[in-house]
Amino acid sequence: MTGSEEYLSYADQAMLLTLRGAAQEAVIQALWFYGRPTDRAALSRFHHRLEQGLFGRRIERSPLPFGRHRWVAAAGAPLTVTEEGVPRASLYEWADRQVDLPLDPEAGPAWRLSATSLADGGSVVSLVVSHCIADGAAVQQALVAAADDRAGGAPSPRPGLRTASHGATADLRRLRSDLPEIGAALRSGARALLRDRRASRRRVAGSPPPPLGDARVVHLPTVSLVGDADDWTGRAQELNGTLFALAAAVATRLAAAVGRERDGAVMLLVPVSERADDDLSGNVVSLAHIRVPARGWEEDLTPLRAALRGGLAAARREPDPMTTLLPLIPFVPRRAMGRLVDQALGYGSDLPVSVSNMGTLPTAVLRADGTFADLALFRGVDRRVSADSLRRRRGVLSVFAGVIGKQAVLTATGWQPGAVTTSSELRRELVAAATDLGVTGEVV
Secondary structure: OOOOOOEOOHHHHHHHHHHHHOOOEEEEEEEEEEOOOOOHHHHHHHHHHHHOOOOOEEEEOOOOOOOOOEEEEOOOOOEEEEEEEEOHHHHHHHHHHHHHOOOOOOOOOOEEEEEEEEOOOOEEEEEEEEOOOOOHHHHHHHHHHHHOOOOOOOOOOOOOOOOHHHHHHHHHHHHHHHHHHHHHHHHHHHHHHHHHHHHHHHOOOOOOOOOOOOOOEEOOOEEEEEEEHHHHHHHHHHOOOOHHHHHHHHHHHHHHHHOOOEOOEEEEEEEEEOOOOOOOOOOOEEEEEEEEEOOOOOOOOHHHHHHHHHHHHHHHHOOOHHHHHHHHHHHOOHHHHHHHHHHHHOOOOOOOEEEEEEEEEOHHHHOOOOOOOOEEEEEEEEEOEEHHHHHHOOOEEEEEEEEEOOEEEEEEEEEEOOOEOOHHHHHHHHHHHHHHOOOOOEEO
């Protein structure tokens, strides 16, 4: 890793500082299911390869309060294998417990791998990764490299190599080289402030619910629908759409059912990956904001498909104006970070629904223990999120959709006050939304 690459990108530093400021901990979790016990030796090799790649690092802060942070090598993350005999009906309860285990992108570990037995003789493997060190495409890249017995990354410098004075001097030099970008961001910030003042008049009617002093940690309900990829593709074609359009339609119908619509429409947040094969950044993604009608996709997906295509093209052509402000992130007061997160994700002005299109994943991602798992699932989730925080954001809903092997998978994670706060409620609404679109499958 070169001297330039060891510094976090603006996007990665923004991810860390905004989540810290908003008291949020975003993670990505992958789950593999086997109909037999896990091969522990092969899983250990997989773990070793993961820690040699993009996951084998953590974040070291600059000694300057406004300096750029650095990637440094991290000590080995835990690998835990137990024989709990988890009932399949309690799979996501076990998955939630893995998410709750200590995780920190600065102090470490920033990721962890675990596995346990199932009551029916099978087994499940969990990977939990801090979003501060990897986005969805980076996780996929790391999994493929590890499954193929490759390191898939570049070595980071050892932590603590720089004295405070040496680090401060080096980071001041870096700051001087960043000044042109910082100046441009300041000019963009002035224009964005004017736009934000105008947009404030168009906020969602009513203020967010007042805090109730409810610091109770909420485990966000998660439900997956798994079907035959050919069947889902055929259904999408019957509706003049694609698999992604079909998944977006299910997500939109689900959002409407739980109350995440505004004026008959739903705001979809679709991550757009900009990652190159040799990119070593943690997060290389922009967000497409696509407003679509909440209902009416049961007969024809053509308008929805066009809206998605147009929104994704616009996001690639015209990046979100917020990205031009990223060089200012180190200078933003901590107390303002929560508002920045809400603005970037649309919580201040809308009821967004995140829809991540994984596409067709390489089959290598199924080989956590060297052989193909029966099923792999992915989800994005907030760690240790409080009920008050969820109410302030007026709830959350995210959907991961894609094809892995011969299976099409749609995983929904959500919590909506007064509508969906339990797994059984989310299961009922997801099945109803899928049924409305003629999509069938096994509920996990």
